[in-house]
Amino acid sequence: MQIQSHIIKNIPEFKIGDSFGKVLDFFKENTYSHIAITEKNRFLGVFSENDVEIIDAAAKIESYRYDLETFFVRKNTNWLDVLEAFARNEANLLPILDENEEIIGYYDLTDIVSVFIDTPFFTDPGNILVVAKGLKDYSFSEIAQIVESNNAKFIGGLITDIQNDVVQITIKISTTNFNDVVQTFRRYNYNIIFGNSDDQFLEDLKQRSDYLDKFLNV
DSSP states (O other), X not given: OOOGGGOBOSSOOEETTXXXXXXXXXXXXXXXXXXXXXXXXXXXXXXXXXXXXXXXXXXXXXXXXXXXXXXXEXXXXXHHHHHHHHHHTTOXXXXXXXXXXXXXXXXXXXXXXHHHHTSHHHHXXXXXXXXXXXXXXXXXXXXXXXXXHTTOOEEEEEEEEEETTEEEEEEEEOSTTHHHHHHHHHHTTOEEEEEEXXXXXXXXXXXXXXXXXXXXXX
């Protein structure tokens, strides 16, 4: 899935020699969590909106060089790793660097989550099945094999919870032979948490699952 068309190029970057007054103005006018700082046109780090209360607006950014964070992505970073970078850094804006460590733009969290929701996992018709198994015992290859051995189609799957070394996987499959698929999962010692073809469950997953909340609420 390509996300490069969502690169934003009209958000500024600030130089290490700029005053923090410019950064403060940026955060006052926007709802972004971070903004990039450069030195000699190369990426140096990002400043967090959470830290604005500790700075002197008249001071140079240089004075807070060691308070900068250093996360970023590349233009060829895949969309799942981009989502992970958003979540891991509790950010809603990510700088994108080229091979020369220069900033070519940003990704906005809302845009990338929208791309995720538009994938066939959410848009194609099918049944939702939530299964659980020991963290060391499950595999997606086995899950796909169970589905396809019953002449059903594996549309997609994602890990939606991990607790006490038990992983919970939400999968979407075609409606064909759904009950046979469920029974095969049981024979392979998967615990069936939920199995329903109701479209309302899919809507609830999109809006309320912990997986998406992790990205939408940073």
